[in-house]
Amino acid sequence: MARLRFNATLPDVKVWKDHGITSRDDLILLRYTEESRSRVRAELRKITAKNDENFLAGKKQVELDIVIDIAYRPRSLSANALMWSLYALLAQAMDKENKRLDPYTAQELYDRDMQVCAPRHVFFCTHDSLPFFKIVLEKDYGHVVAEKDAENGFTSVEIMETSSYWDSKRMSDHIERIMNELESMGITRGANGDVSKIFDDFQAWKEKAGQAEEKTDAAAMADEALQG
Numbered sequence: 415m416a417r418l419r420f421n422a423t424l425p426d427v428k429v430w431k432d433h434g435i436t437s438r439d440d441l442i443l444l445r446y447t448e449e450s451r452s453r454v455r456a457e458l459r460k461i462t463a464k465n466d467e468n469f470l471a472g473k474k475q476v477e478l479d480i481v482i483d484i485a486y487r488p489r490s491l492s493a494n495a496l497m498w499s500l501y502a503l504l505a506q507a508m509d510k511e512n513k514r515l516d517p518y519t520a521q522e523l524y525d526r527d528m529q530v531c532a533p534r535h536v537f538f539c540t541h542d543s544l545p546f547f548k549i550v551l552e553k554d555y556g557h558v559v560a561e562k563d564a565e566n567g568f569t570s571v572e573i574m575e576t577s578s579y580w581d582s583k584r585m586s587d588h589i590e591r592i593m594n595e596l597e598s599m600g601i602t603r604g605a606n607g608d609v610s611k612i613f614d615d616f617q618a619w620k621e622k623a624g625q626a627e628e629k630t631d632a633a634a635m636a637d638e639a640l641q642g
Contacts, residue, residue: 489577489585497577497585498524499612500592507599524577531588532556533575538568547571555579589616 465475501520508518535556539547541563548558548571556573564570577585593616 489580489582493585496615497589503612504592504596507601528576535573535575537571538564541567541569544569
């Protein structure tokens with residue numbers, strides 16, 4: 415079986431606005447990116463040619479399994495700011511609970527969570543291209559945490575994909591985890607002004623994220639109607 419995987423995006427919300435779509439539906443239309451479009455076409459041509467050969471030779475046809483991955487937007491600056499506010503609040507709560515000599519810091523708790531939550535990936539490159547390859551990885555994929563000589567002149571490079579490289583979906587899930595940890599410690603909205611503001615910011619962020627998702631779904635409906 416041949417497996418074909420490509421990234422997809424939802425249509426632009428502008429389509430939804432231009433056509434006045436105001437209701438949601440179960441229909442979601444995905445567009446795959448232009449880069450994936452070219453690759454998909456090339457792979458389909460290869461599979462078609464292979465099946466033509468198999469047919470003439472009396473062999474079994476190659477089955478195709480297509481996987482579509484939604485390409486979410488990069489995490490927003492507001493989500494990043496909210497995450498650090500929650501970590502600062504969590505550090506204060508842990509200080510009161512554990513009474514350490516050296517206070518907890520937001521950075522310490524973030525690093526702790528990244529060790530658990532941040533995905534790890536391994537890439538291979540030739541030894542000569544390692545310096546340039548590391549620059550590319552640090553820019554687009556994650557922080558280099560380990561290098562190891564492999565066979566045949568190759569080097570394996572392990573990266574840790576921290577929150578700077580996350581999309582909006584993964585960042586949203588992580589913020590929810592921090593909120594759950596706060597609630598498990600009994601930190602809820604109260605008389606403290608700073609705590610109330612952080613919780614207000616969290617609620618506003620959730621509502622804004624939900625509205626964006628709803629508009630994106632509606633945009634998909636509009637695009638499907640135009641294509642139909």
